[in-house]
Amino acid sequence: MTDQIFNLPDLGEGLTEAEVVRWLVADGDVVAVDQPVVEVETAKSLVEVPSPFAGVIAVRHAPEGATVDVGKPLLTVRAVSPAAEAYREEEKAGSGNVLIGYGTSSVSSSGRRRRPRSRVTVGSGSGSGSGVPLVSSPLVRRLARLNEVDLRTVKPTGAGGVIVRADVERVLGSSEAAGYDNFSPLSTVGEHRIPLSGFRKAASAALSRSRAEIPEATVWVDVDFTALWQLRESLPAGPGLMAYLSRFVVAGLRRYPVLNAWLDVERQEIVQLDRVDLGIAVQGERGLVVPAVRGASTMTTSELDAAIRQLVADARTGRVNGEGTFTLNNYGAFRVDGSAAIINHPQVAILGFGRIIDRAWVVAGELCVRKIAQMSFVFDHRVCDGGTAAGFMRAVADAIENPAHAIAQL
Numbered sequence: 001m002t003d004q005i006f007n008l009p010d011l012g013e014g015l016t017e018a019e020v021v022r023w024l025v026a027d028g029d030v031v032a033v034d035q036p037v038v039e040v041e042t043a044k045s046l047v048e049v050p051s052p053f054a055g056v057i058a059v060r061h062a063p064e065g066a067t068v069d070v071g072k073p074l075l076t077v078r079a080v081s082p083a084a085e086a087y088r089e090e091e092k093a094g095s096g097n098v099l100i101g102y103g104t105s106s107v108s109s110s111g112r113r114r115r116p117r118s119r120v121t122v123g124s125g126s127g128s129g130s131g132v133p134l135v136s137s138p139l140v141r142r143l144a145r146l147n148e149v150d151l152r153t154v155k156p157t158g159a160g161g162v163i164v165r166a167d168v169e170r171v172l173g174s175s176e177a178a179g180y181d182n183f184s185p186l187s188t189v190g191e192h193r194i195p196l197s198g199f200r201k202a203a204s205a206a207l208s209r210s211r212a213e214i215p216e217a218t219v220w221v222d223v224d225f226t227a228l229w230q231l232r233e234s235l236p237a238g239p240g241l242m243a244y245l246s247r248f249v250v251a252g253l254r255r256y257p258v259l260n261a262w263l264d265v266e267r268q269e270i271v272q273l274d275r276v277d278l279g280i281a282v283q284g285e286r287g288l289v290v291p292a293v294r295g296a297s298t299m300t301t302s303e304l305d306a307a308i309r310q311l312v313a314d315a316r317t318g319r320v321n322g323e324g325t326f327t328l329n330n331y332g333a334f335r336v337d338g339s340a341a342i343i344n345h346p347q348v349a350i351l352g353f354g355r356i357i358d359r360a361w362v363v364a365g366e367l368c369v370r371k372i373a374q375m376s377f378v379f380d381h382r383v384c385d386g387g388t389a390a391g392f393m394r395a396v397a398d399a400i401e402n403p404a405h406a407i408a409q410l
Contacts, residue, residue, distance in 0.1 A: 004053045006075040008040075008068045017069045018042045019198050020062045029057045030080075037075060040068075042198050053077040065145055067198065144168050199287055210345040213265075218340045219389055220376040223397045225356050229371045231403050242280070242330060243305035248399040249328055249351060250276050250297050251410055256392040258384050260325050262346040270383050279324025279344060280308060281352075282315040283333070290344055291315045292324030301407075323347075331376075332356060338374040348380040349389075351396070 008018060018040040025037045036048040037057075059076040062068050140163060144151050149171050151163060158164040196204065210216075225241075232241055253260045253276055261272045278296035282289055291314070293299070293307045327344045331337075332355035341350045354374040361370035375397060379389045399406030 002079045003058060004055065004077045004079055005073050006037075006051060006053060006077060007071050008074050009049065010070055015042050015070065015198070015202070017067050017198055017201075018047070019067050020064050020074075021046065022064060023060060024048070025057050025060075027057050027060060031055065031057060031077065042202075049074070051075065051077060053079065055079040140165050140168060147172055203287060206345055207342050210342050214343055214345065214348075215381045216343055216378050217381045217386065217389070218376060218378045219386065219393060220338060220374055221393055221397055222372050223353075223375050224361060224401045225371045225373050228400050228403045229356065239301045239305035240308075242308050242328075243301050244403065245353065245396075245400070246278055246280075246293070246296060246304045246308065246328060247299075247301045247410065248396050248406060249326070250278065251399065251406070252392050252395040253326060254297070255395055256384075256388055258388060259349045259379065259392055261348055261383060262325075263348060263380065263383055273325050276326060277324040279327040279347070280311060280315075281327060281329040282312050284316045289315050290324065290327055327351070329353070332373060338376045340376065341378050343378055343380060348383045350378050351393075352376050352378075 019042075020038060021041050022039040023037070024039060025031055025035075031037060031051050031054060033052065033054045034050045037051045038049050040047050040049055055077040057075060058078040061073040061075065068074060143149075143165060144154070147168070149168055151168075154163050154167050154171055156163040157167055228241065228244060232238070232244070257272050258270060260276055261270050263269075264271050275295055276297035277292040277294050279290040279292045282291065291311050293304065293311060296304060296307075299307065323344070324347070326347060327350040329339070329341060329350060329352035331339045331352050335355055337354040337357075339352055339354075341352055343350050352375070354376070356371050356373040358369050359372040360367055361372060362368075363370065375393065377389055377393050
């Protein structure tokens, strides 16, 4: 019998580590090739990691809650036959242990780049008779772990028997759980230190890099949404406002392609991109993510609407599909008027909209009530000047204020 060490694979997107959320196997279990063995949390999503080996689980090298670097041991699998000792050639590529279906450089035999197979999973749950608590949120798991709450003793109240945060807090007897509410380093009752998850570490690094490297500038304008609002109301089963905004943004980027680009600092070149992959900022259960509508520049308004709805639903449960080439943000969802956002590096701009509210507005010399929202635009001043930024903003704003004319020109 031979021991095979399975190292944490390269999961792609430049990730260097992941947190072990839940083991799906125990020592002594028999596993097959490609059988999921562990659920890990990366900066992008929750991922079920399958084993590249068949055999018996000899050692699990990290406990739940531990952070493991890419290339470090996850499992030792004891092969029980010569056939079980063989593993796929893809496992020998890249960093030395790139998981099948993952990694930034893996290419199939047909020459097509493989897409990540990450997906959000939910445990089998006490309701299924397995005795394993059903918890879909890593935040709930972490809250329980920090406060030493055995999830098997928690009565679930979520849909389908899922344990939610309120269930754990009820066991604790208050909402002052470690690592969450009422945090204050100056509190007379002590302090709580919250380890950054893999997601927060990646977000921190990306945001810090953006602010450190990009000389950003912010411009904004109040936009009259009345006509677009009326168009949307006249088509109850039609596309939502975000679909129309996305269509207008894509049209604006066609006129100002320098904003759909990235800056190659080493070669001092602006790299304009032919395709618009429109990033949509979504507040998910793990934090803010920016999945992308791939090929948004080729879609109709209705196609954009369907793609955005699916993308938002996936992102809110942890499933994301990588980065876009330009980001659109809806601050209005949080009932705020606007934001001086941070550019999603390596992109060069981000456009955002605040809440739409009724305001006094002058139209043709007459005071009336209109539906107004603030549009803010943050751009990398290295790739263009204020004139280009203003031109793009007005292209989008004019389309919003006269949507019938804009749609006829698309």
